[in-house]
Every structure is written in structure tokens, then in C-alpha cells.
Amino acid sequence: MKLKTLFYFAFSLLIFTECLLAQNINGKISSSLYAFERAQTIDNSDMFLRGYETLILNINEGNYSLKSRLNFETNFGDALENDPKLRFYNLYFEARKLFDVATLKLGRQPIFNQVAGGLFDGANLKVDVSDFTLSGYWGGNVPAYQKLEFSEDLKNNNIFGGEVTYKGLDNTKISLSYVDKNFKPLDYEAQRLDINLNPITILIENKSNQFRYGSAAIAYFGLLDVNARVNYDFNFMELSKAELSGRYSATEDLGLNLYYNYRAPQIRYNSIFAVFDFGNTSEIEAGADYKINSDFTVYGKFGNVEYKDDNSQRFTLGVNSNYGGLSYRQTLGYAGELSSISAYSARTFLDGFLTPSIGLAYTNYKLSEGDEANNIISALAGVNVRPWQTLSFDLQGQFSDNKIYKNDLRLFFKINYWFNTNLDLL
Amino acid sequence: MKLKYVYTIVGLASILYFGFTNFTTSEEVKTRNQSIIIFSHSAHDGNAECADCHTNVAESSNLGKSLLPTKAECAACHDVEDEENCKMCHYDGVFETLGPKTSELLFNHKFHLENQSMKCEDCHVGIMEVNYSFESAGANPSMEKCFACHNDISVATNNCEQCHISTVNLIPENHQQVGFFKNHKFNNDNCEMCHSQETFCEDCHVATIGIEETNLNNDFYTPYSPHKYVDGTKQQVITRVHDLNFRFTHGIDAKGKTDNCQTCHQTETFCAECHTSEDGDFAMGGIMPLSHTSPNFVTGLTPGSEHAILAKRDIERCASCHDTQGADPNCIICHSDPDGVKGTNPKTHPSSFMSDTEGDWHSDGASLCYDCHSNTNIAGVGFCGYCHGADED
Numbered sequence: 001m002k003l004k005t006l007f008y009f010a011f012s013l014l015i016f017t018e019c020l021l022a023q024n025i026n027g028k029i030s031s032s033l034y035a036f037e038r039a040q041t042i043d044n045s046d047m048f049l050r051g052y053e054t055l056i057l058n059i060n061e062g063n064y065s066l067k068s069r070l071n072f073e074t075n076f077g078d079a080l081e082n083d084p085k086l087r088f089y090n091l092y093f094e095a096r097k098l099f100d101v102a103t104l105k106l107g108r109q110p111i112f113n114q115v116a117g118g119l120f121d122g123a124n125l126k127v128d129v130s131d132f133t134l135s136g137y138w139g140g141n142v143p144a145y146q147k148l149e150f151s152e153d154l155k156n157n158n159i160f161g162g163e164v165t166y167k168g169l170d171n172t173k174i175s176l177s178y179v180d181k182n183f184k185p186l187d188y189e190a191q192r193l194d195i196n197l198n199p200i201t202i203l204i205e206n207k208s209n210q211f212r213y214g215s216a217a218i219a220y221f222g223l224l225d226v227n228a229r230v231n232y233d234f235n236f237m238e239l240s241k242a243e244l245s246g247r248y249s250a251t252e253d254l255g256l257n258l259y260y261n262y263r264a265p266q267i268r269y270n271s272i273f274a275v276f277d278f279g280n281t282s283e284i285e286a287g288a289d290y291k292i293n294s295d296f297t298v299y300g301k302f303g304n305v306e307y308k309d310d311n312s313q314r315f316t317l318g319v320n321s322n323y324g325g326l327s328y329r330q331t332l333g334y335a336g337e338l339s340s341i342s343a344y345s346a347r348t349f350l351d352g353f354l355t356p357s358i359g360l361a362y363t364n365y366k367l368s369e370g371d372e373a374n375n376i377i378s379a380l381a382g383v384n385v386r387p388w389q390t391l392s393f394d395l396q397g398q399f400s401d402n403k404i405y406k407n408d409l410r411l412f413f414k415i416n417y418w419f420n421t422n423l424d425l426l
Numbered sequence: 427m428k429l430k431y432v433y434t435i436v437g438l439a440s441i442l443y444f445g446f447t448n449f450t451t452s453e454e455v456k457t458r459n460q461s462i463i464i465f466s467h468s469a470h471d472g473n474a475e476c477a478d479c480h481t482n483v484a485e486s487s488n489l490g491k492s493l494l495p496t497k498a499e500c501a502a503c504h505d506v507e508d509e510e511n512c513k514m515c516h517y518d519g520v521f522e523t524l525g526p527k528t529s530e531l532l533f534n535h536k537f538h539l540e541n542q543s544m545k546c547e548d549c550h551v552g553i554m555e556v557n558y559s560f561e562s563a564g565a566n567p568s569m570e571k572c573f574a575c576h577n578d579i580s581v582a583t584n585n586c587e588q589c590h591i592s593t594v595n596l597i598p599e600n601h602q603q604v605g606f607f608k609n610h611k612f613n614n615d616n617c618e619m620c621h622s623q624e625t626f627c628e629d630c631h632v633a634t635i636g637i638e639e640t641n642l643n644n645d646f647y648t649p650y651s652p653h654k655y656v657d658g659t660k661q662q663v664i665t666r667v668h669d670l671n672f673r674f675t676h677g678i679d680a681k682g683k684t685d686n687c688q689t690c691h692q693t694e695t696f697c698a699e700c701h702t703s704e705d706g707d708f709a710m711g712g713i714m715p716l717s718h719t720s721p722n723f724v725t726g727l728t729p730g731s732e733h734a735i736l737a738k739r740d741i742e743r744c745a746s747c748h749d750t751q752g753a754d755p756n757c758i759i760c761h762s763d764p765d766g767v768k769g770t771n772p773k774t775h776p777s778s779f780m781s782d783t784e785g786d787w788h789s790d791g792a793s794l795c796y797d798c799h800s801n802t803n804i805a806g807v808g809f810c811g812y813c814h815g816a817d818e819d
Contacts, residue, residue: 186752227612257605277776278741287604320602322595335682348592420583
């Protein structure tokens with residue numbers, strides 16, 4: 001409790017000081033309305049109109065910044081449980097070039113790795129020394145719905161880790177990293193038998209240690225790009241994942257890509273599923289892309305996933321351009337059968353004033369071999385109107401037709417405003 | 427005719443229209459002036475300042491007007507009336523004015539030169555070493571150069587709209603390469619130049635990370651920014667991370683390991699809340715895989731019933747529904763050790779499971795083992811008796 005109070009005080013002081021000395025303020029504000037249908041049962045659905053207010057606000061002074069992103073949302077009409085919601089996605093203080101080598105982030109901030117995607121409340125320190133970059137982080141898990149609260153049980157709900165990266169070799173990056181993610185499962189009471197086979201009620205209190213991964217990665221960039229990464233699971237003491245991805249630029253316009261992935265299931269350590277006898281998967285995917293001209297690139301890829309006693313395949317063919325794309329996707333085998341064709345295009349008129357866009361997708365799928373086949377059509381048409389550089393309006397209609405939502409029409413409207421002000425007070 | 431077919435036809439027609447009216451002829455523009463005038467920047471190096479020829483740059487506030495020299499600027503040094511020397515600059519019979527390059531950028535030269543005290547060579551690198559500007563790789567600044575100031579932390583905004591007339595075609599070439607989606611995690615040093623880490627990454631990588639967080643109809647997710655999705659449709663103004671179809675087809679991507687769901691989702695709560703929901707937002711009237719309806723699903727002939735085969739194949743899929751929070755997972759109905767006698771219950775562990783490990787069941791009453799096994803604390807009895815005989819000290 002004392003630690004929390006101290007943290008709140010220190011953080012408030014940083015915010016106050018930063019605001020006081022701010023020389024640059026920038027950010028974005030967006031207001032959105034989304035009207036949509038939501039199925040409550042197989043033949044009963046309700047209409048919703050929901051509003052969102054998003055604020056991104058950065059306050060800067062020299063090498064110091066206060067960064068924030070928050071979102072307020074509520075329902076119009078029928079109030080929903082837990083409404084309105086105020087989600088704090090980011091609220092952190094950043095100090096750069098400390099002693100010319102370090103960057104410190106303190107507060108609610110993003111973190112990205114295989115089991116800790118999202119946010120955490122804590123500290124992140126990155127130090128550049130010669131060709132090495134060292135980073136470390138520690139903090140609490142963010143409460144549900146990104147509430148502006150600190151974890152009540154930091155001892156059991158936390159994440160920490162770090163990374164060492166070496167860039168001393170030409171076109172090469174080598175890194176070692178570690179992540180330890182802990183969260184406490186919910187306790188519960190359950191019936192069991194005692195040693196005399198009499199039923200008793202016991203409290204199940206599983207521990208919070210869930211994921212501990214070490215990772216080694218190497219990346220080489222050149223005519224041949226090679227990325228390789230190995231993850232080791234320190235809880236199960238076994239290889240968790242091995243990935244190899246290579247891209248060869250055969251000509252200026254032709255690129256060939258090969259991807260291999262050996263993967264153990266990602267099951268948390270304190271889950272009963274961790275003690276079962278299960279198999280791993282290995283995946284190989286090969287692809288190519290060819291730049292026809294400055295406007296068009298065609299690509300195709302084929303992937304095969306091997307399970308313990310089965311397999312599935314997927315392939316994609318498509319055309320990418322600066323103004324949209326067309327793609328066909330197919331999945332076969334154990335994963336299910338899916339065929340999907342989609343197209344999208346947008347164009348800007350009148351020097352950015354008007355940007356209409358349209359997209360279409362048709363999907364036919366079967367979740368498993370014996371399942372019924374279903375079709376989905378989805379379409380969207382929208383327009384972005386930008387009368388000024390800093391202010392724009394989005395309007396988009398979305399249409400979906402599937403076994404649940406028949407001729408479902410949705411509407412989205414958004415006002416976007418961004419700003420950047422140099423105060424020059426000091 | 428059904429309404430959806432009308433939508434489809436209109437949509438396809440629109441896509442074709444947008445697609446085919448967007449072609450540019452940028453290659454032609456790039457080399458056109460080379461065929462109009464004979465010119466060398468390097469020959470002028472040391473003899474003239476940039477502003478001597480590009481006289482209107484200092485007052486230019488946009489790129490809509492040509493910033494190339496006219497005959498009048500050349501005349502300041504060259505005797506343009508001397509017909510004997512025409513061929514020094516002009517091809518035979520070619521006396522067109524220079525064509526200005528089209529640009530999809532918004533840029534104010536005057537502001538950067540006056541307010542920011544920048545010099546031409548700060549951005550236009552190496553131009554005095556070549557003849558025509560397009561011959562120099564650094565003739566026009568890279569975005570990295572702009573990012574030095576346009577970064578949301580110093581003086582200038584990093585908003586696309588500050589510099590780009592259209593945000594439709596801001597797709598770097600490497601993003602269109604076939605392996606980009608899987609490779610971006612390896613080579614992500616430069617993402618922040620275009621994508622603010624605080625907003626863009628979180629569009630995909632924030633999701634539901636709280637163990638107590640559900641995502642039923644009371645927990646709608648927030649819309650974000652434009653994205654391109656699995657099925658290729660880019661939703662301009664609402665980001666659901668996954669497209670509209672995904673609720674119906676995500677099982678295929680999950681089983682096919684197309685993506686790693688756990689990068690973002692706390693599966694114990696995220697998946698189970700819908701898949702075990704009685705009254706939530708569901709799509710199949712009780713979302714149970716078809717395999718579960720097989721008569722051999724739970725019990726079957728050794729070496730394993732159907733559910734065991736499926737579990738060995740893809741246990742993540744089992745966990746996504748059955749690793750519930752705050753209650754026994756239903757595996758425990760059979761996979762537990764009520765009698766404390768080894769070998770009398772369905773096989774759970776792989777061979778030699780933790781046989782050479784000093785497991786935490788010795789020291790911790792909250793060990794996962796005691797979810798199924800009874801902690802007798804007596805040698806020779808029950809779970810402890812599996813390894814420790816009654817005659818042990």
C-alpha cells in the first residue's frame with residue numbers, strides 16, 4: 001500500500017512538472033458513433049448505437065514526454081452493465097537520452113511479445129551501450145477493461161523481463177530475451193474425496209506462475225534476409241518454439257519467402273491442460289511476390305501445418321496495389337475448409353478532400369469435415385472527407401449476410417481532429 | 427434480384443473503377459525533363475547557389491507550383507540569345523518548358539527554410555554530384571529524415587495528413603511482400619516512423635489481457651484506425667482487429683495456427699465466455715464443435731477415444747473452451763485420482779511424466795497436482811504412495 005501511494009505521488013509529480021514545463025503539445029481527438037445489430041440468441045437480435053471518444057495527448061519538453069491515450073465509451077438508448085467505460089490505454093512518462101544512453105518509461109505502457117501482448121503498469125528501461133542495447137521491464141498486469149487502477153495483487157499479477165540486442169555486425173541483429181508473465185487464476189471450491197473416499201470440499205488455489213520464456217533470435221538483412229528465433233520454456237524445461245524465416249530477393253522485382261515454425265502448444269504452467277499428453281505442430285510456408293510495375297505486385301503463398309496425426313493446408317493468391325487489392329484464400333484439412341475472395345479499393349479526389357473506399361468479401365467455409373457449409377458476404381463502403389488538414393470525417397456502411405445476420409447493415413461515423421502546438425514558453 | 431447481389435455488382439464495379447483510374451505514369455514524368463534539356467547539377471557546383479536557379483523555392487508554401495528554373499534564371503549567367511551555343515543545353519528542335527514533377531506531398535519550403543533555419547543540402551543530399559536530380563538516391567529526403575522532427579515528441583506532428591495529400595496509398599513496398607505479416611516481428615526497428623507505437627501496435631496487440639476480462643455483449647471493443655484484414659477488406663474507420671467475418675471463421679484460423687491467438691487473448695476467459703455462454707452473443711445455438719457429438723467422443727476403444735486423439739493433436743483448442751476460471755475444468759470429471767490408486771483412472775500424463783523432477787507438490791499445498799490428487803502426506807497411501815512406499819522413513 002505504501003509503495004502504491006509513493007508511486008501515485010511520484011507519478012503525479014512527474015505529470016505536474018511535465019505539464020508545467022511543456023513546450024510541445026500534440027495529439028488526436030476522435031468521436032465515433034457505431035450503429036449495429038447484435039444477436040442475443042439464434043433468432044433474436046438487438047440494435048445498438050454506441051459512442052466512443054478517444055483522446056491521444058502527448059506533452060513534450062526536450063527529452064521528456066508524457067504520453068496518454070484514453071477512450072470513453074457508452075451506449076445510447078439502453079444502458080448496458082458496466083457502462084460507461086473509461087479505458088486508459090496509455091499513461092506514461094518517458095525520459096530519453098538519460099546520461100546520453102538510456103530511455104526510461106514509467107506508467108501504463110505498451111509491451112509486445114508472444115505472451116504479454118498489450119499493456120502493463122510499470123517501468124521500462126532501455127540502455128544503449130556501444131553496439132549493445134539492453135532493456136528491462138517490470139510491472140503489474142493491467143486491470144480488466146484498462147481501468148485506471150493499479151493491480152491489487154502485484155505479487156501474483158505481474159510481468160517482468162528483458163532483452164539484450166547486439167548490432168555490432170554488419171546487417172545483423174542478435175538478441176537474447178526473457179519474459180516472465182504471472183497472473184493468479186481465480187480460486188474456487190470443489191468437491192474431492194478424502195483418503196477414506198468421503199466427499200470433502202476443498203479450496204483450489206492455483207499459483208500465479210504461468211509463462212516463463214527465454215528467447216534467442218538472429219536476423220540478417222541483405223540480398224537474403226534471414227530471421228531465426230528459438231523460444232525455450234523455463235517452466236516445462238523444453239523447446240517451445242523454433243522459427244525460421246527467409247526472404248531471397250531473386251531479382252529486383254521477384255522475392256521468394258520461406259517460413260518454418262515448430263511450435264509446442266502455449267499452455268500456461270498452472271493449468272491442468274499442461275499435464276496432458278499432447279503433441280506439437282510444425283508449419284512450413286513458401287511464398288513469392290513479383291512486382292509487375294510500380295503499381296502492382298502479385299503474390300502467392302502455400303502453407304502446410306503438421307499436427308500429431310493430421311495436417312492442414314492454406315494458400316493465398318493476390319494482387320496488391322497502392323490503391324487496393326484482390327486476394328483469394330483457401331484453407332483445407334484439419335483446420336477446416338475455407339474459400340474466400342476479397343477485393344478492396346480506395347481513391348483520393350480533390351487533393352485529399354474526398355476519399356471514397358469500398359470493399360467486398362465472399363467466404364464459404366466449413367469448420368470441420370462433417371459440418372455444414374456456410375456462406376458469408378461482407379461489404380463496406382465509406383468515405384473520408386477532409387476539408388482541413390487537421391479535421392476529417394469518416395462515414396462507413398458495413399453490410400454482412402450470413403447464417404445469423406441476414407442483410408445486416410451497420411453504420412459508422414467518426415470525426416477526427418489532430419493538433420500540434422509549440423508553446424515556446426521557455 | 428436479391429439485394430445482396432445488387433450490392434455485390436455495384437461494389438465490384440466501384441472497385442474496378444477505382445483500381446483502373448488510379449494508374450500513374452510516374453516513370454514517364456521522372457525522365458521527361460531529361461529529354462527536354464541537357465543539364466548537369468555537378469557542372470554548376472561551386473558556380474551557383476541553389477537559390478540562384480530555384481528562385482521561387484524560398485517563397486514556396488506548397489509543391490503544386492513548379493520549383494524548376496525558367497529561362498529567365500538561366501539567362502542570369504548564360505547568354506540565351508547566343509544561337510551558336512543552343513546545343514549546350516537544348517536538343518535539336520526541342521524548346522519545351524520543363525515539366526514540373528507531380529507530388530502527393532504537402533510541403534512548405536518557406537517554413538522550413540525560414541522558421542527552422544534548414545539548408546537545401548540538409549534534405550537534398552548528393553544532388554550536386556549528379557547531372558539530373560533523379561540520378562541521386564538522396565535527391566529527395568527519405569521519411570527517416572522527416573521523422574527527425576516529425577515524431578510527436580519534438581516540434582512537429584507525425585500525423586500522416588500533415589505531409590500526405592492522400593493516405594490511401596501509403597503502403598511501403600516491403601509491406602506488400604508475401605512474408606511481411608509473419609516477418610514484421612523480426613524487423614521492427616523502424617515502425618514508429620509511420621506507426622505510433624502507442625496507437626498502431628495496440629490496434630492489434632492490446633486485446634483482452636486481464637484474467638477477469640470477458641468480452642460478451644457488455645464489453646464491446648473499441649474502434650481504432652484503418653487496417654487491412656485477413657480477408658483483404660480494409661475497414662476504413664472501424665477497427666475490430668479482425669474483420670466482420672471473423673466471428674464465424676476464426677475457428678479455422680485458430681486450428682490452422684495462422685496466428686497465435688495468445689499473443690493478445692487471455693484464452694481462459696476470452697474464448698470460454700462465448701463458447702460456454704448460455705445467453706451471450708453466440709452464433710450456433712450452443713457453440714460446441716461437431717466432433718463433440720460423436721458417440722465415441724468421450725469414451726472409446728483404447729488407445730484413446732476421439733477426444734483424446736483431438737487433444738493430442740491440438741490441446742490449445744481444448745483449453746480455449748475448457749480451461750475455465752473459477753470452476754473445475756470438465757476434464758476433472760474423469761481425469762482425476764479419487765481412489766488414490768495408480769492406474770485405475772483414465773491416462774492423463776505422458777510416459778515418465780515429471781519422473782525426474784523434484785516437483786512442487788513436495789513443498790506446496792497449492793501445487794496444481796492437488797487439483798486432482800489428494801495430498802495424503804502419508805508414505806504408501808494415495809498420491810504420495812505412487813513413489814514413496816509405506817516402509818519408507
